[in-house]
Amino acid sequence: MLRTARLLGAISRRSGRGGGTALPGLLVERVAPGLVSDLSASLPHGNILVTGTNGKTTTARLIAALLQHAGLRVVHNRAGSNLLRGIAAALVQGTAAGNDRGIGLFEVDEATLPAAVGLVRPRLMVLLNLFRDQLDRYGEVDTVAQHWRSALTALPAGSGVVLNADDPFVASLGRGFPGPVTYFGLDDPGAALREREAAADFVECPACRLPYDYTLTFYGHLGHYRCQNCGSGRPEPQVRATSAHNNGPAGTAITVQTPGNTVTVNLPLPGLYNAYNLLAALATGAALQLPEAGAAAAIESVRSAFGRGERFQFEGRPVVMLLIKNPVGANQVLRTIRDEPGDKNVMIALNDLTxxxxxxxxxxxxxxxxxxxxxxxxxxxxxxxxxxxxRLKYAGWFETHRRDDAGVTRPTVLPDLEQALRTALYQLPSGATLYLLPTYTAMLALRRILSRLGMVRPFWETEG
Amino acid sequence: MKLRLAHLYPDHMNLYGDRGNVLCLQARCRWRGIDLEVVRLGLGDPFNAAAYDLVFIGGGPDREQVRVAQDLTEVKGRALKEAVEAGVALLAVCGGYQLLGHHYRPAAGPDLPGLGVFDAYTEHPGPAAKRCIGNLVAQRNGMMLVGFENHGGRTYLGPGSTPLATVERGFGNNGRDRTEGACYRNAFGTYLHGSFLPKNHRFTDHLLGIALERRGVRDLLTPLDDTLEERAQVAARKLALEPRKRFPWSDQM
Incomplete structure (x- = not known):
């Protein structure tokens, strides 16, 4: 059975049909559902689950770097294949050798969390944020929050949680939680927005049903909040960023206080959302009491997850690919692009597959x-x-146009991804940057095309 | 020229890109030199029947529908019905549409009384019932309407309301009688979002036309370049009519 699944993964990769990360897992899921529990229970250092609407893949990568730095061997569903079959696939491929330093690290879909907790029995659960996302698939934010609450009660005794103090939904899960809770949060007023974004979910105190007062808003509904009526609000984070400074394309410089240390990390990833991913990873390190010496260097060496800020070149011109998948995440991507210098061409690829x-x-x-x-x-x-x-027309993109004397231009509308990509690349003048903003399946397809053009390596080769 | 739009419960009823409907009305006014003032009215805010040319209410999660239903019937209801009788152009999407019928029976819990603007009622067949989710195409006297629907409740119309359109693909009001949405005077309810108005520009201009006509300035509704709108609508219909073919592993590759 195991051998069949591994073989299937190899065939799937060889045939160029994809990363082969999901198909073997699907087989395991169908044929031997008990295998996931058995294999994950065999890992001597236990298992960690990471979930949240945005940042799962990047955070898991950063945590993996910290775990590896601590001398552990990480079994990780790294290809962003975060449904249960992705976990199954990682376990099948990662538990092959005698692995006495093994630890499981799995990013799971918001909706998959309760099932994953039952199967994997994690020692630590990392909850990043909860935004509205794919309402047709996941249901309303309330439904997901309910799933998470029940997932927390299903954790084995003694398991810990790492929670985002700045997300009222996520932070509220720590109240009354019997195990250890590590909160992380951002404490830099300079990184705050002047007003809340339209996509921010309406957040209110669950006890008083009155809207929270925000003294600071960072993005979406993340910020410093407090109920005027009962006084409950943001918990004091043990792992906090005292400053987050955007260095444009070079990434972000973040100073973080942990319980025992202050560290400055030059994160090679842009945007405030990645500062949160870093905080979550460092909070996970604190919860696991991983060594702090050298942690910053370990994190600085992490390359961006595929499609999440990947940079490559076309005839010497820079191309950046940034995944967009929901309003809050997309707003962060747009904010990052807005803050970068230079001339910007944009290609947005919107798919509507499952x-x-x-x-x-x-x-x-x-x-x-x-x-x-x-x-x-x-x-x-x-x-x-x-x-x-x-959408772009109604956002005013083609009303007043910087480059066009006539004042109005039109977008090039090309549903075929390869045709569109070639057009965008050949339209790119020297000195300008092309920003590729695909949704998930469009990102995978674009990556296949880019790898055929020799511009990127196939992702299953970069995942090793 | 200035028009006023009342956006009802923007903090509580704002699912599924409902904001796009307001952005669309604003832009199509702006491109014609009309100033559209958007007034956001939340829970507890009174509604002045004579103050508005247009009214919009979007969809919301079940949790919020309870409070909104209460506010609608107790705070704004009377004046809002008065405005509808006087011919105000009103658009209600999904949850907002449901609350403008006689009642909404949720999957669990007591019935929510509606405002009764539409002769219609909505019932959720229970937590085990499948939601009506997917692309929706409907025809309204030769005017195509496209969008996406996602609702648990099924709406049934009485004789006092007419359907907004006839379903070509999708569920519409209840998945049975091929009706979609409801009309009463100049009030329109629909399950279409996507957002609804940007891709259905003819309907958008129909709403604006009603509002301008009541002010006696219908000639301000000048033609616009709708090439992109047209293209998006035709593409959306084509995708909606596409046969559904899916493999369980295809979405991960």
């Missing part, structure tokens, strides 16, 4: 308005290329 969310309404909750008038040539692509172009 993994993207079939309902594309979410693009209307994204503040595309913040890039209006700052972009060069714009290409839209994917199954919903026309919807995307329409």
């Amino acid at each position: 993994a993207d969310g079939e309902d594309i309404s979410w693009i209307w909750d994204v503040d595309f308005e913040q890039l209006a008038g700052t972009t060069g040539a714009v290409v839209t692509s994917g199954r919903r290329a026309a919807d995307m172009a329409l």
Whole structure:
């Protein structure tokens, strides 16, 4: 059975049909459901689950770097294949050798969390954030929050949680939790927004049903909040960033206080959302009491997860790929692009397959308005290329145009991804950067095309 | 020229990109030199029947529907019904549409009384019932309407309301009688989002036309370049009519 699954993964990779990360897992899931519990229980250092709407893949990578730095051998569903079958696949491939330093690290889908807790019995659960995402698939935010609450009660006795203090939903899970709780949060007023984004979920005190007062908002509903009525609010984080400074394309410089240390990390990833991912990873390290010496260097060596800020070159011109999948995440990506210097061309690829969310309404909750008038040539692509172009039109992207004397331009609308990519690349003038913003399945397809063009390595080769 | 839009419960009823409907109305006014003022009215805010040319209410999670239903019937209801009788252009999407019928029976818990703007009622067949989720295409007297629907409740119309459109693909009001949405005077309810108005620009201009006509300035509804709108609508219909073919592992590759 194990051998069959491993072989299937190899065949799937060899045939170029994909990373082969999900298919063997699917087989295991169907044929031997007990295998996941058995294999994960065999790992001597236990298992960690990471979930949240945004940042799972990147955070898991950062945690993996800390675990490896601590001398552990990480079994990790690294290819972003985070449904149960992805965990099954990682276990099948990772528990092969005698692994006495083995630890499981699995990113799981928001909706998969309760099932994953039952199967994997984690010693630590990391909860990053909860935003509205793919309502057609996951249901309303309330439904997901309910799933998480029941997942927490199903944790084995003594298990710990790492929680985002700045997310009222996530932080509230720590109240009354019987095991150890490690909170992380951002304490830099300079990184706050002046007003809340349109995509922010309405957040209120669960006891008083009154809206929280925010003294600081970082993004979405993340910030410093307090109920005026009962006084409950953001818990004091044990792992806190005292400053987060955006260095443009070079990444972000973040100073973090942990219970025993202050460390400055030059994170090679852009955007405030990645500062949160770093905090979550360092809080996980604190919860596991991993050695802090050298942790910053270990994290600084992490490359971005595929599609999450990957940078490559086309004839000497920089191309950056940033995954977009829900309003809050997409707003962060747009904010990052806005803050980067230089001329910017943009290609947005919007698909509506199951993994993207079939309902594309979410693009209307994204503040595309913040890039209006700052972009060069714009290409839209994917199954919903026309919807995307329409969204940009109503965001004012084509009303006043920086480069065009006539004042108005039109987007190039090409549903075919390869055609669109080639057009966007050849339209890119020297000195400008092309930002590729795909949804999940469009990102995988674009990566296949880029690897065929020799611009990137296939992701299953970069995952080793 | 200035028009006023009342956006009802923007903090509580704002699922599924409902904001796009307001952005669309604003832009299509702006491109015509009309100033559209958007007034956000939340829980507890009174509604002045004579103050608005347009009214919009979006969808919300079940949790919020209880409070909104109460506010609708106790705070804004009377004036809102008065405005509808006087011919205000009103659009209600999904949850907002459900609350403008006679009642909404949730999957669990007591019935929520509705405002009764539409002669319609909505019942959720219970937690085990499948939600109506997917692309929706409907035809309204030769005007195509496209979008995405996602609702648990099934809506049934009485004789006092007419359907907004006839379902070509999807569930619509209840998945049985091929009706989609409801109309009463100049009030329209629909399950279509996506957002609804941007891709259904003819319907958007129909709403704006009603509002302008009541002010006696219908000629301000000048034609716009709708090439992208047209293209998005045709593409959406094509995708909606596409046969569903899916493998369980395909979404991970």
